[in-house]
Amino acid sequence: MAANNASENARPKEPIVSPYMPKYPDPMSNISNFKIIESTLREGEQFANAFFTTEKKVEIAKALDAVGVDYLELTSPAASEQSRNDCKVISSLGLKAKILTHTRCHMDDAKLAIDTGVDGLDVVIGTSSYLREFSHGKDMDYITNKAIEVITYIKSKGLEVRFSTEDSFRSDLVDLLSIYKAVDKIGVTRVGIADTVGCANPRQVYELVRTLRSVVSCDIECHFHNDTGCAIANAYAALEGGATHIDTSVLGIGERNGITPLGGLLARMYAADKSYVMNKYDLTKIRDVENIVASAVDVTVPFNNYITGYCAFTHKAGIHAKAILNNPSTYEILKPEDFGMTRYVSIGHRLTGWNAVKNRVEQLDLDLTDQDAKNVTAKIKTLADVRPLSLDDVDTLLRNYHHAKTQGSHNKFLANIETPDMITDMA
Numbered sequence: 001m002a003a004n005n006a007s008e009n010a011r012p013k014e015p016i017v018s019p020y021m022p023k024y025p026d027p028m029s030n031i032s033n034f035k036i037i038e039s040t041l042r043e044g045e046q047f048a049n050a051f052f053t054t055e056k057k058v059e060i061a062k063a064l065d066a067v068g069v070d071y072l073e074l075t076s077p078a079a080s081e082q083s084r085n086d087c088k089v090i091s092s093l094g095l096k097a098k099i100l101t102h103t104r105c106h107m108d109d110a111k112l113a114i115d116t117g118v119d120g121l122d123v124v125i126g127t128s129s130y131l132r133e134f135s136h137g138k139d140m141d142y143i144t145n146k147a148i149e150v151i152t153y154i155k156s157k158g159l160e161v162r163f164s165t166e167d168s169f170r171s172d173l174v175d176l177l178s179i180y181k182a183v184d185k186i187g188v189t190r191v192g193i194a195d196t197v198g199c200a201n202p203r204q205v206y207e208l209v210r211t212l213r214s215v216v217s218c219d220i221e222c223h224f225h226n227d228t229g230c231a232i233a234n235a236y237a238a239l240e241g242g243a244t245h246i247d248t249s250v251l252g253i254g255e256r257n258g259i260t261p262l263g264g265l266l267a268r269m270y271a272a273d274k275s276y277v278m279n280k281y282d283l284t285k286i287r288d289v290e291n292i293v294a295s296a297v298d299v300t301v302p303f304n305n306y307i308t309g310y311c312a313f314t315h316k317a318g319i320h321a322k323a324i325l326n327n328p329s330t331y332e333i334l335k336p337e338d339f340g341m342t343r344y345v346s347i348g349h350r351l352t353g354w355n356a357v358k359n360r361v362e363q364l365d366l367d368l369t370d371q372d373a374k375n376v377t378a379k380i381k382t383l384a385d386v387r388p389l390s391l392d393d394v395d396t397l398l399r400n401y402h403h404a405k406t407q408g409s410h411n412k413f414l415a416n417i418e419t420p421d422m423i424t425d426m427a
């Protein structure tokens with residue numbers, strides 16, 4: 001293979017695009033043309049720990065606007081007096097993001113929402129047999145007529161309107177398609193598919209969205225719960241199928257264990273079309289809004305979180321470290337600097353390798369040879385069989401070794417250190 005002869009300069013410095021990507025772009029796919037409807041201030045309010053004051057909502061709204069999300073979705077003004085007031089306050093902030101509120105398919109709710117100054121309404125009604133039997137008790141004719149009445153009214157006021165079914169993946173396909181067709185015909189802005197219970201998988205999502213795409217001409221919004229771990233994958237499959245808008249929340253907070261997380265979706269879409277994502281969104285602002293929301297709802301950012309988890313850019317194994325130091329793309333699909341993060345190569349453990357240790361020698365600007373780095377690495381491995389060493393431990397070991405070497409006693413120095421606790425004793 002030619003790759004074996006590639007010179008140093010010919011090495012790819014960017015994350016390498018997978019050879020399994022389709023050769024020809026799919027004209028129906030929107031992975032390079034999608035919008036985010038950020039629902040932390042609606043779905044996120046349904047998270048067990050959430051209680052947002054008006055001031056906190058404003059802070060979150062501004063932080064999301066700084067990321068560059070296309071829409072902010074707010075709790076229905078029909079929910080409470082404070083919710084109604086918050087819609088007014090956030091609508092008047094003059095953010096770049098359009099402001100939506102989420103309401104039942106009901107004329108009273110629609111009128112209340114329009115008066116708050118929002119840019120659009122996300123209208124929802126349940127269509128699954130469960131919801132029809134155990135929640136609102138209405139049949140499909142009633143639902144369709146109600147939808148047409150409410151949508152026509154909202155449109156007459158010049159606002160965007162989305163019509164979504166609830167629990168779409170457990171609704172009858174013929175019912176779904178006929179109601180979406182009916183609302184598309186009267187000019188709804190978007191139709192929405194919601195996996196309200198988190199039961200769908202990517203293949204089912206792709207197929208339903210593709211089918212819907214061939215039936216309606218309006219935009220398609222998708223909302224995925226994460227009960228069975230598919231919320232990001234389902235969002236991606238929806239965009240591949242022709243969906244145009246994806247609902248997210250910060251850290252995925254929402255009802256039960258939540259929905260597609262904003263950061264995770266952006267990581268996925270960056271891997272699919274980096275330039276689209278980087279031109280449109282400020283990825284370095286993800287961490288700020290996650291910290292604001294995590295503290296507001298009294299949780300910590302998970303250790304394995306996309307992008308911002310504490311180990312998201314930490315490399316440990318010796319062979320990984322060596323390759324990462326040569327070219328980070330070897331083991332990184334996300335470039336930490338694009339997200340305002342930094343890469344960390346962990347070296348104080350028994351899986352370490354001398355290339356990583358040598359790199360640390362250079363960072364500390366110590367005059368040591370490759371053989372010295374190998375000697376110290378062997379000692380780190382022995383000591384780290386007792387317990388992992390901190391970076392401070394490693395630095396102290398290297399500095400003391402360097403000092404001993406100037407006196408010609410470095411071999412004896414290493415031999416004398418028998419336990420990790422003896423490292424600091426030498427300082």
Ligand SMILES: [Zn+2]
Pocket residue numbers: 043196223225254255259
């Ligand atoms: Zn939801």
